[in-house]
Amino acid sequence: MLFVHILSTIMLLIGSFFFLVGTIGLIRMPDVYSKMHATTKCDTLGAGFIMAGLMLLTGFSGVTIKLLLIIVFIWLTNPTAAHIIAKANYRKK
Amino acid sequence: MIRRFKEQLLMFIILLAFWLILSPAITIESIITGTIAVVFVIAFSKELILSEKESPLYSLKKILLLLSYIPVLVLEIIKSGLDVAKIVLNPKMPINPGFTIINVPLKMDFTKVLFANSVTLTPGTLTVDVIDDTYIIHHLTDEASKGLIDSTLENYARKLEE
Known part of the structure; x- marks a missing residue:
């Protein structure tokens, strides 16, 4: 029980770290496209780690399936949203 | 009907x-x-x-191929996250952004979307626009643009269409 808690805490910390890096990248990068690189990649990975950590905590139940579905939808919609923002900026000129 | x-x-x-x-x-x-x-x-x-044109994708073989694609994609996502994190936290920020235009002949909308989204999720590349078979891709570093040619993702998308 304790081991699972430690493991899930580590995963939650790693996830938060990637969210932090994504936000720093959003501020530091020079233009729109580079900013999109930072946010899409780090947020996707951060959300994945946080959901995986929570899945360890819940064990096997209905909530686990819902958390898995959240990851699936984030990983489907995140690149699509990034693509739309980049495309809007590309076609602006 | x-x-x-x-x-x-x-x-x-x-x-x-x-x-x-x-x-x-x-x-x-x-x-x-x-x-x-x-x-x-x-x-x-x-x-x-899926539309009528994409109905061959319903076969069991294609679904298994799609499932075997998931671990590859997860690995790519982890690699790309670490890659971008390294660049962002580097005080010098070693980036060289620019556009790469590549031609990938894919017929189905489903595989096109799969390919474009996978490119966005792989290290240092971001799909900006798709016009017919031409993909306009933004790259963060020079190595990322080289990795686009004949990539594993492209091969997966091709195999799905066979």
């Missing part, structure tokens, strides 16, 4: 099952609300699942 009805029936079952997974408890109320909502969704949408 019959094909369309079969498709709608299949979609009805999938959507209702999805609704029941998401609802906290399976009661008569939740089943009735779900049925009404699903009927409205199906009535107002034309093609929720």
